[in-house]
Amino acid sequence: MKAFLCAMIALVVIAFGANQILLNSGFSAQDTTASPSNVRLHD
Amino acid sequence: MLRLFAAFLLICSLMAPALAQEAAPNPRAETGGAQTLEDIMRRQSAQQVDETFRSSVTGDPDAAAPTTAPLGTRGGQSDPDLWRALRYDTADVRTQTRGPAAKTLIQDGGMWWLRFREGPLLTYGAALLGITLVLLALFYLIRGRIRIDGEKTGRTITRFTSVERFGHWLLASSFLILGVTGLISLFGRKVLIPAFGHDAFSTVAIATKWIHNNISWAFMLALVIIFVFWIVHNLPDKTDLKWLAQGGGIFGGGHPPAKKFNAGQKLIFWSTIVLGTSISVSGIALLFPFEFNLFGATFSTLNDWGVPGWVGQDALPHPLAPQEEMQYSQLWHAIASFVLLSIILAHIYIGSVGMEGAFDAMGSGEVEEQWAREHHSLWVDEVKNAEKNQSRET
Numbered sequence: 001m002k003a004f005l006c007a008m009i010a011l012v013v014i015a016f017g018a019n020q021i022l023l024n025s026g027f028s029a030q031d032t033t034a035s036p037s038n039v040r041l042h043d
Numbered sequence: 044m045l046r047l048f049a050a051f052l053l054i055c056s057l058m059a060p061a062l063a064q065e066a067a068p069n070p071r072a073e074t075g076g077a078q079t080l081e082d083i084m085r086r087q088s089a090q091q092v093d094e095t096f097r098s099s100v101t102g103d104p105d106a107a108a109p110t111t112a113p114l115g116t117r118g119g120q121s122d123p124d125l126w127r128a129l130r131y132d133t134a135d136v137r138t139q140t141r142g143p144a145a146k147t148l149i150q151d152g153g154m155w156w157l158r159f160r161e162g163p164l165l166t167y168g169a170a171l172l173g174i175t176l177v178l179l180a181l182f183y184l185i186r187g188r189i190r191i192d193g194e195k196t197g198r199t200i201t202r203f204t205s206v207e208r209f210g211h212w213l214l215a216s217s218f219l220i221l222g223v224t225g226l227i228s229l230f231g232r233k234v235l236i237p238a239f240g241h242d243a244f245s246t247v248a249i250a251t252k253w254i255h256n257n258i259s260w261a262f263m264l265a266l267v268i269i270f271v272f273w274i275v276h277n278l279p280d281k282t283d284l285k286w287l288a289q290g291g292g293i294f295g296g297g298h299p300p301a302k303k304f305n306a307g308q309k310l311i312f313w314s315t316i317v318l319g320t321s322i323s324v325s326g327i328a329l330l331f332p333f334e335f336n337l338f339g340a341t342f343s344t345l346n347d348w349g350v351p352g353w354v355g356q357d358a359l360p361h362p363l364a365p366q367e368e369m370q371y372s373q374l375w376h377a378i379a380s381f382v383l384l385s386i387i388l389a390h391i392y393i394g395s396v397g398m399e400g401a402f403d404a405m406g407s408g409e410v411e412e413q414w415a416r417e418h419h420s421l422w423v424d425e426v427k428n429a430e431k432n433q434s435r436e437t
């Protein structure tokens with residue numbers, strides 16, 4: 001039971017940790033199909 | 044005379060190609076070289092059409108009149124020439140968009156992928172999981188729960204340490220969550236949106252995408268943990284052949300000897316490792332679009348080895364457009380996941396309701412000695428011997 005609970009906690013910690021790393025990595029999947037920075041959409 | 048005859052033969056042989064050319068007139072003369080009704084019919088009946096008659100007609104800038112001359116075209120290409128070049132991906136495209144796939148403006152292969160993804164992939168995938176569940180239910184009805192045959196001893200043996208159980212449960216929970224969220228994404232447009240509407244599915248899709256993307260790392264970590272801890276017990280050996288020959292003793296009773304893992308479990312282990320790794324790699328390719336091009340290189344290597352010919356197939360497509368790389372990653376990711384899911388459903392069954400005493404191995408880590416003797420007799424001997432040796436040493 002303890003091993004299972006530890007696994008649950010690890011699962012949540014890894015998921016949020018990974019998300020933070022991805023957000024801060026500077027990689028954006030959206031940028032691979034759109035480059036809004038190269039187009040002036042507003043004045 | 045002989046010399047004259049030789050000269051005649053020579054002239055004939057030189058003329059042969061010219062005659063042959065006359066014998067096979069241009070099949071598209073009627074349309075002035077454009078595609079014919081026959082081409083269209085062939086394509087519609089999914090037959091091969093050699094596209095070079097139009098893919099190669101993309102203008103010839105070298106031979107073109109300069110733009111300043113009367114009738115000079117832009118770069119020596121007419122509009123149809125340019126569109127053909129775009130369609131067959133030979134145009135020199137420059138764009139403001141810096142994305143890797145921005146230069147492929149027309150991609151024919153996308154239609155095939157889209158149809159396959161919303162058709163056969165969903166139907167056969169769902170059928171595979173459905174049939175697995177039905178077979179397991181039938182197995183339960185016919186064979187029932189596999190009981191511990193002998194008298195229980197009340198003694199237990201440690202089967203898995205807490206680290207091993209931690210790795211297993213991290214793997215199991217992440218895999219099941221990934222399976223459910225993955226299926227929701229796959230069946231979204233075709234099944235869930237028609238059933239629940241766009242608004243409801245939008246909320247679900249945003250959540251499942253977040254969960255699926257971020258939980259994948261726990262799965263990969265767990266895969267490494269179980270690989271490291273269990274590989275020594277999963278190398279094939281002679282006992283596996285005997286075990287398989289007796290069908291694991293599932294029907295007809297009897298318990299073929301087995302070490303820590305029997306041949307069936309080794310198959311589960313290696314399926315998990317091989318398919319799990321493959322799903323992870325293709326998943327990473329999907330998570331970072333266009334960064335990892337796995338399939339073009341693989342296809343080209345397989346073609347070099349002549350693998351498609353072994354099964355009577357044409358060479359695999361190569362080179363691939365960036366979008367095609369993503370499409371193949373998606374298909375591979377989904378197909379391997381369906382297969383592993385179906386294998387794991389059987390595993391979950393036998394590890395829980397299917398067999399008395401099995402769950403304890405992953406629950407508490409301690410198994411009933413009689414259970415161990417029946418299912419893993421050689422392993423019990425090993426453990427007992429090790430214990431004896433240890434007590435002798437001390």
Ligand code: HEM
Pocket residue numbers: 202211214215216218219269303304307308309311312315387390391394395401402403404405406
């Ligand atoms: C959530 C339901 C699950 C249950 C109840 C369960 C149960 C078990 C049990 C009891 C064992 C130990 C068998 C023994 O003592 O010999 C085991 C082993 C194992 N499990 Fe699971 N498991 C589950 C999910 C999973 C998943 C999702 C995966 C992989 C993605 C997985 C992969 C493995 C592997 C590779 C082994 C070692 C080989 C084997 O015993 O077949 N399990 N599991």
